[in-house]
Amino acid sequence: MASILAISAHPDDETLFAGGTLAMYAGQGHDVTILETTRGEGGEIGEPPLTSRENLGTFREHEVRKAAQALGVRDIFFLPYIDPYMEINGIARRIDVPLEDFAKAIGEYVDRIQPDLVITHGSNGEYGHPQHIYTHRAARLALANGHADTALMSWSAWYEPSERERILNNDDRADIVNDITPWLDAKITAALFHKTQHAMFLRNSGAPSIADMVWKTESFHIWKGPLPTDLTNSTQSNTPPKMDGLKFPQSENL
Ligand SMILES: [Zn+2]
Numbered sequence: 001m002a003s004i005l006a007i008s009a010h011p012d013d014e015t016l017f018a019g020g021t022l023a024m025y026a027g028q029g030h031d032v033t034i035l036e037t038t039r040g041e042g043g044e045i046g047e048p049p050l051t052s053r054e055n056l057g058t059f060r061e062h063e064v065r066k067a068a069q070a071l072g073v074r075d076i077f078f079l080p081y082i083d084p085y086m087e088i089n090g091i092a093r094r095i096d097v098p099l100e101d102f103a104k105a106i107g108e109y110v111d112r113i114q115p116d117l118v119i120t121h122g123s124n125g126e127y128g129h130p131q132h133i134y135t136h137r138a139a140r141l142a143l144a145n146g147h148a149d150t151a152l153m154s155w156s157a158w159y160e161p162s163e164r165e166r167i168l169n170n171d172d173r174a175d176i177v178n179d180i181t182p183w184l185d186a187k188i189t190a191a192l193f194h195k196t197q198h199a200m201f202l203r204n205s206g207a208p209s210i211a212d213m214v215w216k217t218e219s220f221h222i223w224k225g226p227l228p229t230d231l232t233n234s235t236q237s238n239t240p241p242k243m244d245g246l247k248f249p250q251s252e253n254l
Contacts, residue, residue, distance in 0.1 A: 002228035003031045005115035007106060007139050009131040010040035010083060011064030012194040016201075017126065017155040018119055019071055019187040020180025021218045025231070026072030027183070034068055034076040035109050036061075037102075037135050038083035038095060040197075047199035057082070060196060067190035079105050083131065088200075094130035102134065103141035110147055116228040118143060122154040122169030122221065143224065151228065157221035172221035180218055188214050 004025050008014040014022065014034050026032045039057035051059040061078065068076045081102075084093040095102070110118065120139040125132030136154060143152050156167060159174035180187065188211045191201070198210060207213035 001029050001031060002116040002231055003033070003114060004117045004119065004231075005033050005035060005110065005113050007035045007037065007118060007120040007135060009037050009121060009129065009135040010043060011036055011060045011067070012040065012191075012197050013121065013132065015064075015067050015071070015187065015190045015194060016214070017121075018218055018220075019067075019190050019214075020183040020216075021119075021155075021178050021220070022073060023071045023183040023186035023190075024178065024180060026074070027186075028230075030231070032071070032073045033113050033115070034064070034073055035106065036064060036076065036078045037106075037138075038081050038131070039078055040083050042083035042085040042093070044088065044196055044200050046196040050196050053085070056196065060194075063194050063196065066193040070186055070189040070193060072186065077109055079109075081105075092129045092131070094134040099134070099138060099141065102138040103145065106138050107142040107145055107147070110142055110150065115150055117151045117153065117231065119153055119155060119220070122156050122172045124169040124171055126156045126167045126169060140223065150224075151222070151226060152224040153220045153222045153227070155218060155220055157219040159219050168219070169221070174219035175222045176220040178218045178220075179216065181216055184214065184216060 006014045006018060006022055022032050040060040041057040045051055045053055045056050065076060081095040081097060086092050118139060121132040121136040123136055143150055154172055156169050157172040157174035158168045158170050159177055191210050191214050201213050205213045
């Protein structure tokens with residue numbers, strides 16, 4: 001079985017861009033771990049507010065831990081960086097840390113987890129978010145520094161036809177397009193746990209509900225192969241994960 005590490009700029013990116021694929025891998029018995037580079041402290045606190053701005057990082061950590069559980073993820077870690085505050089419709093910013101330091105911090109987790117495959121943001125940051133782009137660059141730099149056996153791919157790779165052209169990375173051609181329909185329940189459940197971000201999800205997507213917003217295909221560009229052999233035909237042996245015992249977020253006191 002393979003070890004897979006997803007590296008995400010903010011809690012929710014891993015869910016929206018690769019949640020179905022992570023659930024699929026986990027359901028197939030692979031070890032899936034998430035590394036969040038921030039706790040999304042600069043994001044939205046919810047409409048109406050679900051927490052205070054001061055407590056948002058802690059709150060979003062709880063949200064993403066529940067989301068990770070829904071996806072079948074084994075473990076989740078957080079880098080100590082603080083996501084800069086962003087006003088609604090304001091200018092997104094990245095963490096103020098030198099790239100080499102950021103890559104080193106990621107590299108320490110790669111050393112510790114020893115993943116066969118790292119999955120992270122695309123080179124265009126999906127819709128150009130600076131922290132998404134910076135995370136992509138830092139992950140690539142981390143793997144260039146002595147992780148010869150670790151494969152690397154990025155999510156939201158460009159393909160045609162696509163149900164969501166707006167947030168695909170135009171410079172990353174899709175090598176893999178996964179139909180994640182069998183894993184959609186897990187992905188929707190995970191997305192529902194990111195409650196502080198729901199108003200933003202709906203505002204940005206124009207979708208009538210979170211379930212409608214969640215994409216049913218996920219695409220990936222391979223930057224560094226080969227992929228672990230037991231992942232190669234990954235979409236052909238799907239067993240949806242058991243959702244028993246996992247409460248929906250509506251009943252959850254985060
Ligand atoms: Zn993000």
